[in-house]
Amino acid sequence: MYQNNNNLSRNLVYVEEVFKFLENEDCEVYVSSEKDFEFLSALEVLAGRPLNVVFYEENPCCPLCNSESDKNGRRIRYINMNKPVKIQKYICSDKNCGKFHETSLEKIVPKNCNYAYKLRFEVIEQLLIDYSSLNKISKQINQNL
Numbered sequence: 154m155y156q157n158n159n160n161l162s163r164n165l166v167y168v169e170e171v172f173k174f175l176e177n178e179d180c181e182v183y184v185s186s187e188k189d190f191e192f193l194s195a196l197e198v199l200a201g202r203p204l205n206v207v208f209y210e211e212n213p214c215c216p217l218c219n220s221e222s223d224k225n226g227r228r229i230r231y232i233n234m235n236k237p238v239k240i241q242k243y244i245c246s247d248k249n250c251g252k253f254h255e256t257s258l259e260k261i262v263p264k265n266c267n268y269a270y271k272l273r274f275e276v277i278e279q280l281l282i283d284y285s286s287l288n289k290i291s292k293q294i295n296q297n298l
C-alpha cells in the first residue's frame with residue numbers, strides 16, 4: 154500500500170513538472186520521430202498554444218562518410234503551410250569531409266510537399282466518406298488547425 158502511494162505521488166510530481174514546462178513560453182520541444190510528432194498535438198492541446206518545436210536526430214551521422222556530425226544551426230520550415238518548426242542542421246565532424254545535412258522530415262512530410270501525411274490522409278478519408286468538395290474540406294480543415 155505504501156508503495157502504491159509513493160508511485161502516485163511520484164506521478165503527480167511528473168504531471169506538475171509537465172504543466173510547469175508547458176507554462177514556460179520559451180521552452181522548446183524536441184521531436185525526433187513521427188510518434189513524437191503525433192504526441193505533440195496532445196501536448197499543444199494541454200498547453201493551449203503552439204509549442205516551439207525543434208526536429209533533431211538522436212545520433213546524427215554524416216550521410217557520406219558515416220562519421221559523427223556536429224550541430225550547425227537551425228532553419229525554420231512550415232508544416233501544413235502554417236506550423237513553423239525548427240529543423241536542426243548538422244556538419245560532418247571529419248574535417249576532410251565537411252558534408253552538411255539537416256534532420257529529415259520524410260517520415261512526417263513527403264519529399265517536395267508542404268503537407269504532413271496525416272493531413273493528406275484526412276482529406277482522402279473525407280472525400281471517401283461524403284464526397285465533399287475540396288473547397289468544403291479545406292474550410293473544415295482550416296477550422297480544425
Ligand SMILES: [Zn+2]
Pocket residue numbers: 215216217218219220245246247250251252
Ligand atoms: Zn562526412
